[in-house]
Amino acid sequence: MSIQPRERRRILLAVLAVAVVVCSIAGLAIGAVNTTPSVVLAVMASWLGEPLPEEISPQVAAVLTIIRAPRVLLGLLIGAGLSVSGALMQGLFRNPLADPGLIGVSSGAALAAACVIVLGGSGLSPLALPLAAFCGGALVTLLVMRLARRGGRISIETMLLAGIAVNAIAGAGTGILVTLSDDAQLRSLTFWTLGSLGGATWPILIGVAPLILVPLLLSPWLAGSLNALLLGEEEAHHLGVNVERLKLGVVLMAALIVGASVAFSGVIGFVGLVVPHLIRLMAGPDHRIVLPGSALLGAALLVGADLVSRTVIAPAELPIGVVTTLLGGPFFLGLLARKRWM
Amino acid sequence: MLQAEAVTVRIGDRALLLEVDVAIRPGEVLGILGPNGAGKSTLLRCLSGARKPSSGQVTLDGVPIKKIPPRVLACRRAVLSQHVDLRFPFTAREVVELGRAPHRGRGARALAVQALKRVDALHLAEQHWPSLSGGERQRIQLARALVQIEDTGSSEPRYLLLDEPTASLDLRHQHSTLALARRLAGEGLGVGVILHDLNLAMRYTDQLLLIRQGEPIAQGATDEVLDAERIEQTFSLPVQILPHPTGGRMVAALTDPKGT
Numbered sequence: 229m230s231i232q233p234r235e236r237r238r239i240l241l242a243v244l245a246v247a248v249v250v251c252s253i254a255g256l257a258i259g260a261v262n263t264t265p266s267v268v269l270a271v272m273a274s275w276l277g278e279p280l281p282e283e284i285s286p287q288v289a290a291v292l293t294i295i296r297a298p299r300v301l302l303g304l305l306i307g308a309g310l311s312v313s314g315a316l317m318q319g320l321f322r323n324p325l326a327d328p329g330l331i332g333v334s335s336g337a338a339l340a341a342a343c344v345i346v347l348g349g350s351g352l353s354p355l356a357l358p359l360a361a362f363c364g365g366a367l368v369t370l371l372v373m374r375l376a377r378r379g380g381r382i383s384i385e386t387m388l389l390a391g392i393a394v395n396a397i398a399g400a401g402t403g404i405l406v407t408l409s410d411d412a413q414l415r416s417l418t419f420w421t422l423g424s425l426g427g428a429t430w431p432i433l434i435g436v437a438p439l440i441l442v443p444l445l446l447s448p449w450l451a452g453s454l455n456a457l458l459l460g461e462e463e464a465h466h467l468g469v470n471v472e473r474l475k476l477g478v479v480l481m482a483a484l485i486v487g488a489s490v491a492f493s494g495v496i497g498f499v500g501l502v503v504p505h506l507i508r509l510m511a512g513p514d515h516r517i518v519l520p521g522s523a524l525l526g527a528a529l530l531v532g533a534d535l536v537s538r539t540v541i542a543p544a545e546l547p548i549g550v551v552t553t554l555l556g557g558p559f560f561l562g563l564l565a566r567k568r569w570m
Numbered sequence: 571m572l573q574a575e576a577v578t579v580r581i582g583d584r585a586l587l588l589e590v591d592v593a594i595r596p597g598e599v600l601g602i603l604g605p606n607g608a609g610k611s612t613l614l615r616c617l618s619g620a621r622k623p624s625s626g627q628v629t630l631d632g633v634p635i636k637k638i639p640p641r642v643l644a645c646r647r648a649v650l651s652q653h654v655d656l657r658f659p660f661t662a663r664e665v666v667e668l669g670r671a672p673h674r675g676r677g678a679r680a681l682a683v684q685a686l687k688r689v690d691a692l693h694l695a696e697q698h699w700p701s702l703s704g705g706e707r708q709r710i711q712l713a714r715a716l717v718q719i720e721d722t723g724s725s726e727p728r729y730l731l732l733d734e735p736t737a738s739l740d741l742r743h744q745h746s747t748l749a750l751a752r753r754l755a756g757e758g759l760g761v762g763v764i765l766h767d768l769n770l771a772m773r774y775t776d777q778l779l780l781i782r783q784g785e786p787i788a789q790g791a792t793d794e795v796l797d798a799e800r801i802e803q804t805f806s807l808p809v810q811i812l813p814h815p816t817g818g819r820m821v822a823a824l825t826d827p828k829g830t
Binding site for chain 2: 452453456463467469470508
């Protein structure tokens, strides 16, 4: 044992933080207008009030500032958010295979989005779709929680089963709307269900940031209680954890994060499932490392995946959900083939 | 004193416990004995606060346990359950350190090492949970319960509730575990322990509660309670009490080994 576990964790977090910075700079630099990291740094300095060097054209600076910066920031937020919700859900269900979608938030948001796209309403306001999706996700989550409540206690087993059934029903509803849709609607629906960060603008970013950031920053406070919960609800109670409050808090935080993410970027699969796995693989199941580690790795990965999605078949864009699933799916199967941390 | 007062637990019209009064006092080991399904674990869960009785109440130094905030309660009593279903690959040391959760991790590392030594499991410290045997897991969980009520920053009496702590243990560790429970009682802890082995109960407990079908059969000092008649009444098995070679007494079951 040459490196102490605590030092190992610090090193891991530092490496991940560097990865976030590298991916962000790459995300800003690469695209239809290619620049270098030094240009990116100069433009970033100009945001802080430094004068822009003369050799950098204002057009390049504008592309970075107006188009790429909000997209990269949204990617960081959503990547971190989805990964942390995945870690929270896996802790709550005491199952490393749990996914934020289990509580119905994604399928509810998708159903509501399909309603808006197919039955009209997306013409009303550019915010109609994300608002409906967020509300749909929240409503379905509340329904699942209501169904899982027995005598003031939330039964995790019932919540899992109710979530599966409600997800299936919402999926069927979306299926009906897909059948009713015309070609253009179908196209936007498909694109939405595969996810994209393409809609990112500064106003959207400012709207979505608190919904994701607040639960994200609160999550480390739950780490100790979630660790205790891994021993079982009764053991957690013996250890002084208010289990009912913890369950409620975890579900609400995950619903908020996933609801806000799905509302603005569609359904981005596999991030919430795979990222916490990777951190556990590298540093063990302690939530004090799994939560911050997942946030950093998820942020870096999603910005990287977005970079792939908009460059690999440029000028067209591959939906980011396709990229994350193509990377995450085989990787997950690889994890299943090994057994140690299952 | 951790006390159950007229505790009754019903599920539907079946009474799991009926009007049970029992007290665990600091400095004493209370043994809870009875056949399968007698309500021993249910009683322990009521005493720990995990289960609310249908009627009656559990008090800790006179305060109803349901009125004590979970974290405060967790600093006063620790519980070793029969089974802990942990699916994540914590190391044994990390599992023990979880016992410091009510103290926000204060002193976790040093206390965990100490506790692992006390349960003879220091050599397992860096092993992953899924690789441990049943008996090893039980000793690790005992160590976790120990660190939970050590160094609490208060001199109020503390309680340790053990649900069949010897169930998966080999003979040597059965004795060392109960000897540890005795030593802890000597340090001022109140210990409540569910046992199946009457000889272990005779050797290591001060007080006994015999229950059957949720109802107390007998209760009192171990030496006075454990006699052949009461044991037969509780377990429906004839026994004879014999002198133990090292002093004290022992129980022999009077069965026909050929099974007739």
